[in-house]
Amino acid sequence: MAHPQPRPNVLQIPTYVPGKPPTVRPGMTAYKLSSNENPYPPLPGVVEAATRAVAVMNRYPDMGSTALYDALAARLGVPATDLTVATGSVALIYQLVGAFCDPGDEVVYAWRSFEAYPIAVTTAGATSVQVPVTAEGRHDLAAMLAAITERTKIVMVCTPNNPTGPAVTQSELDGFIAAVPDHVVVVVDEAYLEFVRMDDAVDGLATYRAHPNVVLFRTFSKAYGLAGFRVGYAVAQGPVAAALRAVSLPFGVSAVAQAAAIASLEAEDELLERVEALAVERARVHAALLEMGWVIPEPQGNFVWFALGERTADFAAAADEAGIVVRPFAGEGARVSIGETEGNDRLLTVAKAFLAS
Structure with a gap:
């Protein structure tokens, strides 16, 4: 039976894959580092x-x-x-x-x-x-x-x-x-x-x-x-x-x-303070990763990139076990947002253990 057909290009549209929320683990604060969100609450006013x-x-x-x-x-x-x-x-x-x-x-x-x-x-x-x-x-x-x-x-x-x-x-x-x-x-x-x-x-x-x-x-x-x-x-x-x-x-x-x-x-002063704090935290995370031996492209956004290739899914799974969720791109790498300090520290722990493995 005939039925309405969309334009052929519609069937070819890639699916947008959003950053998923972290897995809830009893007794552990989870951190979403998958969507490049700002970890701070709304600005004053x-x-x-x-x-x-x-x-x-x-x-x-x-x-x-x-x-x-x-x-x-x-x-x-x-x-x-x-x-x-x-x-x-x-x-x-x-x-x-x-x-x-x-x-x-x-x-x-x-x-x-x-x-x-x-x-x-x-x-x-x-x-x-x-x-x-x-x-x-x-x-x-x-x-x-x-x-x-x-x-x-x-x-x-x-x-x-x-x-x-x-x-x-x-x-x-x-x-x-x-x-x-x-x-x-x-x-x-x-x-x-x-x-x-x-x-x-x-x-x-x-x-x-x-x-x-x-x-x-x-x-x-x-x-x-x-x-x-x-x-x-x-x-x-x-x-x-x-x-x-x-x-x-x-x-x-x-x-x-x-x-x-x-x-x-209208809250520009507070905005600039928060952005600067995130940039400083990004520099700390990047420097620590380089010291471990990771090759990380120069980060100028609020995230870092791990070029992991076929090990991307394994890295994402290891991060999930540690209570942080990252954004994997299958077969290519993982993007990890700069978030709360504890979440960033967990990333460094996962990264160090993963590199050693």
């Missing part, structure tokens, strides 16, 4: 702002996100017309591909990188062109340039790269953008930008101002700790930003999420 918004949940949110646009424009020093807000930076990926790609058009990105990229590309009927990262987990920008064809519409640069950790430098990015055809959109995905501590770090805002084909993706999910509310934003020059807004989901960002994001922007 956020719960109060969100509660006020909850009190009027019978009303639709401001579809134009006017107050959030104004707050972001003031904080970043950009026109509100150069902004787009969405339900997390994941939604922005879908919007961008939907706005700029016809079926069969190509999207070039490093791999392994953010696993939402191939999902969004396949959903739109476009074609993924995956360029392997280097042995150090870095973008191979020369190979990405070589992969651009007349069908390429978008190039994604995830910096710091999720899940491997390294970030590109401003000099590398400048050289790359200069060689990309002007009609190709260059995404600088900066979900973890607040955690970057390196020389010649990317200045995303200066880059967007200098290039009409550059769009920045940013999020409130990581440093700001609003992962549960889903708020992301893009910064791009007028025509690109307008295209993203044109394909956005009406009323997509809830009133509670808008209020929480605005309050989070």
Whole structure:
């Protein structure tokens, strides 16, 4: 019997695999280090702002996100017309591909990188062109340039790269953008930008101002700790930003999420203190792993990457036994978030024992 059939590309969409919660073990505090979440509670004033918004949940949110646009424009020093807000930076990926790609058009990105990229590309009927990262987990920008064809519409640069950790430098990015055809959109995905501590770090805002084909993706999910509310934003020059807004989901960002994001922007001092503490903890964990003998790519996000190959599942199981859950990528490696100090210490214990085995 005949029945409705989705488009063929829908059946090819990869499944997004979220970080799973830790296994509950009696007498042991478990730690979720699988989703790159911020271990701190909401910033001061956020719960109060969100509660006020909850009190009027019978009303639709401001579809134009006017107050959030104004707050972001003031904080970043950009026109509100150069902004787009969405339900997390994941939604922005879908919007961008939907706005700029016809079926069969190509999207070039490093791999392994953010696993939402191939999902969004396949959903739109476009074609993924995956360029392997280097042995150090870095973008191979020369190979990405070589992969651009007349069908390429978008190039994604995830910096710091999720899940491997390294970030590109401003000099590398400048050289790359200069060689990309002007009609190709260059995404600088900066979900973890607040955690970057390196020389010649990317200045995303200066880059967007200098290039009409550059769009920045940013999020409130990581440093700001609003992962549960889903708020992301893009910064791009007028025509690109307008295209993203044109394909956005009406009323997509809830009133509670808008209020929480605005309050989070107002708590910048506390935000910077927390981010710095996580960066210091990341450096401690990284240094300890290197001293053990692990080869860990330079971490510039709030996580570290273990290139484990076929031993990935064994490592994830060992971590689970110790009361921590990591994010395994079968046959490739495991990403481990920087979380509470005790959870990080357990990771070091697991890593040392695993290396010895």
